[in-house]
Amino acid sequence: MADLAKEAASLHKAASGLRTVRQHTAKPLQEFESASHDLSALGALGSLLGAKGDIEEGMTTLVKLAKQLDEEWETEAKFMGDVSDAFDLLEVLLTAAARAEKG
Template sequence: MSDLKTEADSLNRAGIKLSYAADPLNHPLADFKSASHDLSAFGVLGSLLKATGEVREGMTELADVVTALHDEWQAEGKAMLDVGKVLDQVDRLLQESLARKHG
């Protein structure tokens, strides 16, 4: 039973950390997204207009991928927390059952 408790504690700690893993990236991601709309350096040469569009599109796609990754981390963190809670409950039920048998 102590293995269940240890596993539950480990999952809970990991789930919390994973849920908040993206937090430090929120501000840089917002800056990156806003920079994709200000590519004025490419506007200096008319021949770079196509490149500007491609760079903007690539930056937007990259920001979308990072956002999706953040969402996935949060979902996985929540799932780990849920599994940790279930293991806690199973451990508690096993302890109660054992206490009833010996008590």
């Protein structure tokens, strides 16, 4: 039963970590998204090569993918939290069953 407690604690810690990812990525992602609309650093070279549109499209795609990852990690964190809660409940039930057997 101690193993269940360790697993539950580990899952809970991992879920908490996943939930904080968005806090750390929100600002850099917003800055990256803003930069995709201001590619003036490419100057004339970017315009001549027609790269500006391709680069902007690629950056926009990366932003969308990063947002999807945030959503996926949030879903994973919820699932891990649910499994952790289930382990906690199972441990309580097993402990109660063991006490009942001892009488």
